[in-house]
Amino acid sequence: MAGPFQNIELDGGQMAALYLLRYDEEGRLRSPQAEREVKDQLAAVTDVYLFAHGWNNVFAQALDRYHGFATGYIAQGTQFGIPRPAGSTPLLVGIIWPSTSFVMPWEGGPVIAGAPDPDGREAAEQEEMLGLVTESLSADDDESFVSAIDGQTSVDPVTARRLAEIVLNSLRTGPDPDDASPPPDPGELLKAWAALRGGNVPGPTPGTTFGTIGSGPSSGAPAAAALSFDPRDLLRIASVWKMKARAGAVGTHGVGPLVEHILRESGVRLHLIGHSFGARVVLSALTASSAERKAHAMLLLQPAVNRWCFAPRIENTGRSGGYRTVPAKLERPLLTTFSAHDEPLTRFFHLAMRGSQLGEPLTAAVGNTHLYGALGGYGPAGLDGDAVVQDAIVPGAASYPLDGSARVIAVNGTVNVTVGGTPVPAIGGHSDISNPVTWWALHDLTRPD
Known part of the structure; x- marks a missing residue:
């Protein structure tokens, strides 16, 4: 102009x-x-x-x-x-x-509760996030990624790990420009993903819990087989990486x-x-x-x-x-x-932008x-x-x-x-x-x- x-x-x-x-x-x-x-x-x-x-x-x-x-x-x-x-x-x-x-964590916070979406706004936001994230994926990864999450509000841990690997390979390939930390590995990303809704992923020690965004830690680590992940939260994390x-x-x-x-x-x-x-x-x-x-x-x-x-x-x-x-x-x-x-x-x-554990x-x-x-x-x-x-x-x-x-x-x-x-x-x-x-x-x- x-x-x-x-x-x-x-x-x-x-x-x-x-x-x-x-x-x-x-x-x-x-x-x-x-x-x-x-x-x-x-x-x-x-x-x-x-x-x-x-x-x-x-x-x-x-x-x-x-x-x-x-x-x-x-x-x-x-x-x-x-x-x-x-x-x-x-x-x-x-x-x-x-x-x-669309509103992202820095402006309004991610949608944590599964409230009704009568006007279709959240669906539109998800579609825009999906486009933002997948534009960086290869053709094969794009097909796998979209097929796994399209229309889904929950994916199992095996699928979640595969999705985490895809976005890491495309969007977090080097040290963070702010703090020089290496990217998280897929397991670390799963922990951050679960924590967005106050959940936990079991650690190597039975009963270990991880930091949450709630008022305090959860009462215990759920069994891995019972855990599910909302793909919208992975889209939010990956969208943050893209916008950064x-x-x-x-x-x-x-x-x-x-x-x-x-x-x-x-x-x-x-x-x-x-x-x-x-x-x-x-x-x-x-x-x-x-x-x-x-x-x-x-x-x-x-x-x-x-x-x-x-x-x-x-x-x-x-x-x-x-x-x-x-x-x-x-x-x-x-x-x-x-x-x-x-x-x-x-x-x-810190949940979206965390790097590897650094020891x-x-x-x-x-x-x-x-x-x-x-x-x-x-x-x-x-x-x-x-x-x-x-x-x-x-x-x-x-x-x-x-x-x-x-x-x-x-x-x-x-x-x-x-x-x-x-x-x-x-x-x-x-x-x-x-x-x-x-x-x-x-x-x-x-x-x-």
Whole structure:
């Protein structure tokens, strides 16, 4: 799409252009004219704000979130009299990348209960997930996979293992880009699959149970012969893998060249904001850049990435996190939010994204949030003095410690803050990312003082 999609009013009657840039699933640019206009305007602007949405954001939703965040941020600046530098001219860029039309764990949580589906929505979601997953399969695997699950709500353990082997061979063939863990083997994937509905798969020791997503462990391990698996949950896990890889590709191959151009060919301050898997988009984009000039700031909102992604050494692997270089590519410390109220990232992420056991005790493998937990659910790990945890700040009350030694500031959104006289969680859920607390965090990162 050419030209600014919208113009958003700033204080004093000034306008900020909002451009939307589309990319396909491999990161190929689909809005070349709009990108040319963005590049042409770099000489006339002082700040570029680049936003990347998360999962389950079709075009209208992405536009609504970009517009809502921008207008809330602008209004808060006016409310608190936050100064903009003389002559400041911002440019807004929203990334539109192919996510999905159906609700996935990061936005609404997988469907755990077998509730009726009178409007056919769940059936439509299953069909879309099936297409997303099977597009990566060989012809033979596609036939076997579809034949085994088509119209099924339960498969036996032998069939489940065969399905697990198929998706692993196609979608999890190398180390995880976040935490460097090797892929799970089929048995480990079966344990995570069962745990999505609070079940357990027997371990090598009789009576051993594995972590679940419920309030506590189940009373015991069922006999393997009695266990059944809902194929919809495997589709959800595999769809998560696909979307994670897609977000990385869009960031590296699509947004990355634009970030590189902005840093090399202009002097504007670049501010990167990403939500959920959109955090992976902006992280991958900056990681891919070889420009010497740094981006000014990065704000990650409930990021769906592994909590060890910035670590110099990941526990049990000796490797560094996939985004270890990012904090050093920023002028200001990286701010990232996390919240215990984010059910998808505290209850589901580590089940879908877990790698191999890495030698830890088997009883901890499935529910291991220490190694496989989400940055947006539990905060960063493995950074020691390079990271600090800071309770979310009430807008106007204080500022984040941007002048300290920490290169990553984890904003605890679990705490209550009083906004408008009412105490509310700073971040009440995975998609609660356009609110006074997050606008204030961005103001702290971008204000001239």
